[in-house]
Amino acid sequence: MFLFLKKILCTHSIFINFTYIWRNIITQVFMKVLVCISHVPDTTSKINFIEDDTKFDVQGVQFVINPNDEFGLTRAMWLKEKQGASIDVINVGNQSSEPTLRKALAIGADRAIRINSDPNDGFFVAKQISEYIKNNTYDLIIAGRESIDYNGAMVPGLIAGFLNINYVTNCIKLEIDNENVLLDREIDGGKETLKGKLPLIIGGQKGLVEESDLRIPNMRGIMQARQKPLEVIEPYDFNSNTETLKFQKPLPKQAVKLVDSENLDELINLLHNEAKVL
Amino acid sequence: MPVITYIESSNGKIKKNGFELASYSSELAKLLNTTAIALTVNVSDCSELGNYGISKALKISDDSLNEFNASTYADIITQAVNKTGANTIVVSSSLDSKYLAPILSANIEAAYINNVISLPSNLDPFTVKRTAFTNKAFSDTSSNSEKVIVGLSNNSFGLIENSIPIDEEIFEVSISNSNLSVESSEKVSGKISIADADIVVSAGRGMKGPENWNLIEDLADTLGAATACSKPVSDMGWRPHSEHVGQTGKPVATNLYIAIGISGAIQHLAGINSSKIKVVINSDPEAPFFKAADYGIVGDAFDVVPRLNEKLKEFKAQNS
Numbered sequence: 001m002f003l004f005l006k007k008i009l010c011t012h013s014i015f016i017n018f019t020y021i022w023r024n025i026i027t028q029v030f031m032k033v034l035v036c037i038s039h040v041p042d043t044t045s046k047i048n049f050i051e052d053d054t055k056f057d058v059q060g061v062q063f064v065i066n067p068n069d070e071f072g073l074t075r076a077m078w079l080k081e082k083q084g085a086s087i088d089v090i091n092v093g094n095q096s097s098e099p100t101l102r103k104a105l106a107i108g109a110d111r112a113i114r115i116n117s118d119p120n121d122g123f124f125v126a127k128q129i130s131e132y133i134k135n136n137t138y139d140l141i142i143a144g145r146e147s148i149d150y151n152g153a154m155v156p157g158l159i160a161g162f163l164n165i166n167y168v169t170n171c172i173k174l175e176i177d178n179e180n181v182l183l184d185r186e187i188d189g190g191k192e193t194l195k196g197k198l199p200l201i202i203g204g205q206k207g208l209v210e211e212s213d214l215r216i217p218n219m220r221g222i223m224q225a226r227q228k229p230l231e232v233i234e235p236y237d238f239n240s241n242t243e244t245l246k247f248q249k250p251l252p253k254q255a256v257k258l259v260d261s262e263n264l265d266e267l268i269n270l271l272h273n274e275a276k277v278l
Numbered sequence: 279m280p281v282i283t284y285i286e287s288s289n290g291k292i293k294k295n296g297f298e299l300a301s302y303s304s305e306l307a308k309l310l311n312t313t314a315i316a317l318t319v320n321v322s323d324c325s326e327l328g329n330y331g332i333s334k335a336l337k338i339s340d341d342s343l344n345e346f347n348a349s350t351y352a353d354i355i356t357q358a359v360n361k362t363g364a365n366t367i368v369v370s371s372s373l374d375s376k377y378l379a380p381i382l383s384a385n386i387e388a389a390y391i392n393n394v395i396s397l398p399s400n401l402d403p404f405t406v407k408r409t410a411f412t413n414k415a416f417s418d419t420s421s422n423s424e425k426v427i428v429g430l431s432n433n434s435f436g437l438i439e440n441s442i443p444i445d446e447e448i449f450e451v452s453i454s455n456s457n458l459s460v461e462s463s464e465k466v467s468g469k470i471s472i473a474d475a476d477i478v479v480s481a482g483r484g485m486k487g488p489e490n491w492n493l494i495e496d497l498a499d500t501l502g503a504a505t506a507c508s509k510p511v512s513d514m515g516w517r518p519h520s521e522h523v524g525q526t527g528k529p530v531a532t533n534l535y536i537a538i539g540i541s542g543a544i545q546h547l548a549g550i551n552s553s554k555i556k557v558v559i560n561s562d563p564e565a566p567f568f569k570a571a572d573y574g575i576v577g578d579a580f581d582v583v584p585r586l587n588e589k590l591k592e593f594k595a596q597n598s
């Protein structure tokens with residue numbers, strides 16, 4: 001509808017000034033962004049397992065917004081402030097992820113949705129979010145290239161597959177002009193620039209915004225976040241398609257072999273004859 | 279049902295990780311009492327895959343596929359899966375394969391398990407070991423689905439030679455249109471990428487400033503290595519973001535990782551831990567990296583690195 005309106009407006013030059021204003025008003029109302037937020041252990045966390053190594057031990061672990069998602073959320077904030085957009089954030093998780101969603105609201109998202117279930121696997125999470133999107137259309141969906149806990153690297157790609165929408169992962173630049181998008185994707189050994197149209201889903205990562213653009217919620221944001229809607233909905237009826245049976249920690253490493261800095265031949269000898277990597 | 283593996287290529291040549299995928303897929307096929315088929319795009323000669331146990335190559339040849347597009351590629355793999363009836367699909371951990379695998383998974387209703395580092399420990403249910411928590415742990419993960427896509431971690435399995443006759447067959451596919459188009463691409467020319475490199479020379483804040491990176495570049499040149507850096511180094515703009523490795527940067531799983539002036543923070547180690555051999559050069563004997571390393575030199579990088587470079591040049595000259 002919004003494209004149609006704009007087309008009419010654009011054909012009448014008399015409305016040129018109006019068009020500009022309209023465009024802002026219209027995008028403000030219509031550009032809907034959904035940011036998928038994964039609730040993950042902080043990067044410094046000690047990783048331990050309980051219940052016969054079948055469950056991650058959350059004891060003493062600080063949870064944060066998945067770093068890749070945080071870059072995406074920050075880009076969404078930029079779109080909201082510069083071009084006008086509404087930002088919903090969504091998480092599939094149990095009640096323990098609410099502080100993470102509140103943090104996203106404090107950063108500036110408008111509304112949060114929590115699908116009330118353990119995030120059993122990437123497939124399950126993607127099915128839940130896809131189903132939600134089917135019932136609540138979005139122009140742009142932002143997820144992270146992977147979550148740093150299970151490293152499944154599949155949620156945005158599966159959503160794209162289920163919903164048959166454009167998808168770009170390892171996204172390090174995103175620009176939107178009406179329904180046209182310009183993106184950079186990191187490739188092995190470089191980057192490529194892609195052109196496409198909304199609707200679109202991306203897997204974001206560092207580069208989408210700079211590290212220094214990341215926002216720490218301020219007091220006002222935190223206060224406002226308390227008033228913002230956080231909707232809890234029950235999961236749709238899907239099963240996961242994988243199961244994590246057991247975890248292990250890496251074996252303790254053998255002590256480092258120190259080589260004297262005056263004896264570099266010895267290092268080369270070890271790398272050649274012992275490690276066989278030269 | 280055969281195992282099928284998508285083998286990546288560049289300019290008509292099979293990429294190095296293709297032979298590891300071939301080795302893994304044919305060993306997996308043995309366990310499943312079947313054969314392993316490779317799918318290639320615009321590769322004219324696939325005979326080398328026969329050295330690693332592949333009995334058949336399905337060769338797609340179409341100029342419109344010269345440019346990678348994830349959904350188009352997922353569609354052609356889907357057609358190969360449908361044609362062969364394969365239930366087990368093996369792909370690499372390259373950025374392109376990680377990009378297409380979930381789309382493929384949605385297309386063929388397969389479970390996708392990535393970062394896999396071993397053959398299945400159990401076939402029913404299909405269970406493999408993978409890394410999790412960015413290399414801080416492993417998990418045994420099983421599939422409940424009839425079809426499964428295995429994303430093999432780079433350098434985790436190695437090569438297993440097993441020469442058999444290979445049958446090369448042209449495979450006709452229909453090519454779907456995508457409404458995402460590549461406008462341009464930039465590759466650092468003449469340099470090996472972190473993903474393809476056997477050796478990575480990485481440096482951190484200990485190098486003091488970008489003007490000193492010639493020491494790192496020179497060492498990398500001597501070794502035919504890719505260069506990488508720690509996060510603050512890319513944050514400060516000393517090096518491009520594409521060189522940032524670690525938990526929030528690129529993962530590295532190389533044969534030899536040389537870390538110079540990097541302290542070894544947990545987030546850095548998480549990303550590089552899958553590398554086989556780690557060498558640390560650091561002036562601080564207390565640097566945490568020494569606990570994660572195989573070989574270490576306590577010393578000033580500005581003194582050690584140039585001397586090491588000279589010694590390596592001599593070594594290379596004698597051993598080539």
Ligand SMILES: Cc1cc2nc3c(=O)[nH]c(=O)nc-3n(C[C@H](O)[C@H](O)[C@H](O)COP(=O)(O)OP(=O)(O)OC[C@H]3O[C@@H](n4cnc5c(N)ncnc54)[C@H](O)[C@@H]3O)c2cc1C
Nearest residue numbers: 482483484508509524525526539540541543546561562579
């Ligand atoms: C959410 C989050 C995610 C992160 N993700 C990553 C990541 O993906 N990758 C990453 O690398 N970091 C990451 N970090 C940052 C990480 O915590 C460290 O701050 C960072 O790795 C340190 O970089 P560095 O080793 O280069 O610098 P420093 O910690 O400053 O270490 C410099 C080292 O150089 C040594 N040195 C100094 N002078 C010399 C000399 N002349 N010769 C030899 N050695 C010398 C010092 O002894 C020191 O050990 C992350 C942090 C956070 C909070």
